């Protein structure tokens with residue numbers, strides 16, 4: 001099997017990268033230069049017409065959307081997903097929330113132009129980011145009861161780690177969310193996740 005992950009540093013592609021590392025799936029990396037706007041240019045749009053990362057090329061087939069990729073990695077390796085259908089649904093529930101709500105709230109900081117051309121309205125969207133992300137942190141703090149999202153490490157933990165990594169920069173006071181911060185630190189301390197972080201922070 002050949003795998004190429006298209007990614008940019010610090011983005012939601014990090015959790016997919018971490019899942020590949022954690023499960024030991026061999027892969028190549030194709031960094032997309034966001035500083036140069038490469039995600040909006042023809043060579044990358046030929047990979048992913050949505051102009052977003054991550055995209056994973058699996059034996060020549062492009063698959064996008066972080067939750068789908070996390071699910072695929074879990075199904076392919078038999079790792080990072082509970083066998084019990086109810087627990088698995090709870091893992092996917094978490095990934096759905098993170099992708100559809102938390103990630104979108106975060107995007108209002110840098111990507112307000114997706115929703116409005118009005119500069120004042122974009123500033124108003126930015127001004128809501130800390131409050132919205134803090135609301136999400138409150139929910140997540142209440143949802144986390146043990147060391148992991150479910151009983152064992154799953155793809156949802158890597159996804160949550162990726163998103164909580166953004167929270168201090170979004171103005172969330174992590175001291176107010178001790179379970180969430182401890183979860184973040186627990187995942188960050190994993191050797192595979194550390195290798196990914198070093199690569200992203202080195203760029």
Ligand SMILES: N[C@@H](CCC(=O)N[C@@H](CS)C(=O)NCC(=O)O)C(=O)O
Nearest residue numbers: 011012039051052053054065066099
């Ligand atoms: N729904 C997509 C969202 C991916 C996404 O928005 N990625 C951001 C980085 S975190 C991106 O590529 N942004 C590029 C841009 O907005 O130009 C997923 O979950 O994979």
